[in-house]
Amino acid sequence: MEESSGAVGENDRTERTGFNREPGRKNYGGKQIARVKQIALDDWQEEIVNYDGHILLCTGRQVGKTTVMAVKAAEYMIKNPGHQIIVVSLTEDQAQIMIIKVLDYLEKNFRLWIAKGKNKPTKNKIVLTNKASILARPVGNTGDAVRGFTGNVLIVDEASRMPDDMWSAAKPALLTTGGKLWFCSTPHGKQGYFYECWLNKSGRFKVFHINSEECLEKRPIGDIWTEEKRNEALRFLSDEKNGGMSKLRYGQEYLGLFLDDLRQMFDDALIKKCMNAQRPGMIDKTKDYYLGIDVARMGDDESTFEILRREDKNLIHVENIVTTKTLLSDTTKMILQLDRVWNFKKIYIDDGGLGVGVFDYLLKEEQTKRKIEAINNRARPLVRDETRKKKLLKEDLYSNLLVLMEQGRIRLLDDENIRLSLKSVQYEYQDGGKIEIFGNYTHIVEGLTRAAWCIKEKSLNLWISYI
Ligand SMILES: Nc1ncnc2c1ncn2[C@@H]1O[C@H](COP(=O)(O)OP(=O)(O)OP(=O)(O)O)[C@@H](O)[C@H]1O
Ligand SMILES: [Mg+2]
Structure with a gap:
């Protein structure tokens, strides 16, 4: 093994949390490293860290x-000077979580190997003093992140949810690269490239399958994974199984199963066909605008x-705003502010859960009281003269959006x-x-489904036929 310029053995034994593959001392390049007392990896995690080849890891959640x-990546970087790892995640946040986990492990075990100065760690890149590096990126619409993959290791996190486009762009590089492929994911129905790899017809991958029930039950009790934590986790799973979730959904999310009957609602080709709008440079005040809101639960x-x-x-989608960790009062202010800019015809909100606070407030406001509508309390006409109505269901909202997309009307x-949001939607009978x-x-x-319900509103006093 090449000698690295990074010093080792600098960490004292402490009670900090982290990960520990082999408690005690370990030898790297002839130097002894004192290990921090940390979370012990499960046996299956150990096996993955030690396996040298293409890996496909399909599991239940959490x-x-x-x-x-992350641990495998960090260990690989230490052992392979100059090598590059590329991580593709679904979102910027998830890419950063991977980097945070790698950095956490390196800081606890190989702190002095982390480059400083102009190569110091950023939110999406870590370079070591031995010139090994890891770069994490969210997958773009076009799959650019992996198109010309020339690194030594490609990690794809949540691989079953990656768009078909990403895989088709990446496949030539993946099939010819001498590099390693490490894919991990929870399943997402029997479709897509991750599912093909799972079938492993060419025997290319070492396939690992882990289900959440077994994993959490068998995980050895220690300082960090305590009896209390295990009981809490098992209680959570039991609640999900006995009421929180359907059998199929539980099977996918926690048993890690590929299930025929869980289907993606908006298929990749349909999503692609409809995604062709750009934010307008200016607001055409002569047009009608509608706002659909989902208040964080x-x-x-x-x-x-x-x-x-x-x-x-x-319908044309002209704006998508996502806010994180906002107070309800900020959400309310945001709606009032958006309304001053766009002058909405209608504002649709779900007044179940926390949305009710926002709805009640906007119902009292002069500016919004005639526009705001609680979509879940609306009735859907069953006949043309609206004499018979039925409560609006989630499936009505979703199928309205689906029909608009299929008909090329949105x-x-x-x-x-x-x-990603459209792709994440699944359904079952x-x-x-x-x-x-x-x-x-x-x-x-x-x-979106709420805003798209506006198509059911009569416009200019003309009857708009119900789909
Ligand atoms: N061997 C272990 N012992 C104790 N805790 C662990 C172990 N491995 C992971 N964890 C902890 O379990 C939690 C979930 O880990 P992680 O995010 O890696 O799981 P995941 O399978 O990627 O989850 P998700 O399905 O949400 O993507 C984290 O808090 C992590 O620190
Ligand atoms: Mg994860």
């Missing part, structure tokens, strides 16, 4: 797949604000997060034919 990839980070311009029977902003719609990044689509 088992520690991003963590193990308790514990969720993001609220979304989607603005659509209506042109007779067609143009959406060409934006990576909007695409439950007993009795009821449709269950869900996803792990639906905030933007929730706002």
Whole structure:
């Protein structure tokens, strides 16, 4: 092994948290390294860190797949001077989480190997004194991040949710590269390249499958993974299984299964076809604008604000705003401010959960009281004269958006997060034919489905036929 200029063995034994593959002392390049007392990796994580080859890791949620990839990446960099690792994640945030985890591990175990000065770590890059580096990027709409992959290792996090476009752009490079592929993900239905790799017909990958129940139950109790933590995690899983989630959804999210009957609602080609709008340079005041809002639920980070311009029977997406960790009062202010700019015809909000506070306030405001509508309390006419009505359901909102997209009547902003949000939506048929719609990044689509309901409003006193 090449000698590195980075010093080792600088860490004292402390009680700080972190990760520890081999407690005690370890030999790198002839030097003994004192290890920090840290989280012990599970056996399957150990096996992954030690495996030298292409890896496909398919798991249930929260088992520690991003963590193990980060540890493996850090160890690889230490052992392979000058090598480059490229990480592709779905979003900027997720790319940064990977870098934070790698840096955390390096700081606890190899602090002096981390380059300083102009090469010091940034939010998406770490360079070591041995010139090994890791670069994490969110996948763009076009898959540029991996198109010309020339690194030594390519990590794809949440690989099942990557767009088809990314894979087709990347495939030539992936098939010819001498580099290593480390893919990890929770499944997302039986489709896409990650699923193909999972089938592993060419035997290229070492496939690991981990289910959350087993993993969390078997994880050895220690200072960090305490009995209390394990009980809490198992209770959470049991609540999800016995009420929180459908059987299929639980199977995908926690047992890590590829399931035929969980389908993607908006397929990749349809999303691509509709994403052809740009934010307008100026606001045409003669047009009608509608706002759809999704207020972050308790514990969720993001609220979304989607603005659509209506042109007779067609809609154009003109703005998508996502705010994180905002107070309800800020959300309210934001709506009033947006309304002053766009002068909405209608503002649609879900008044279930936290949205109710925002709705109540805007209902009292002179500026918005005639515009604000609680979409979940609206009724959908069943007959043309509106004498019979039925409560509006989530599936009505989603199928309205789907039909608009299929008919080419809505143009959406060409934006990576909007695409990810649309792709994340899945559905399943439950007993009795009821449709269950869900996803792990639906905030933007929730706002969009609400705004798109404006197509049901009568415009210029003309009857707009119901789809
Ligand atoms: N061996 C371990 N022992 C104890 N805790 C661990 C272990 N591995 C990971 N964790 C912790 O479990 C949590 C989830 O880890 P991580 O984010 O890597 O999981 P994930 O499978 O990528 O989750 P997600 O499905 O949300 O992407 C983190 O708090 C992490 O520190
Ligand atoms: Mg993860």
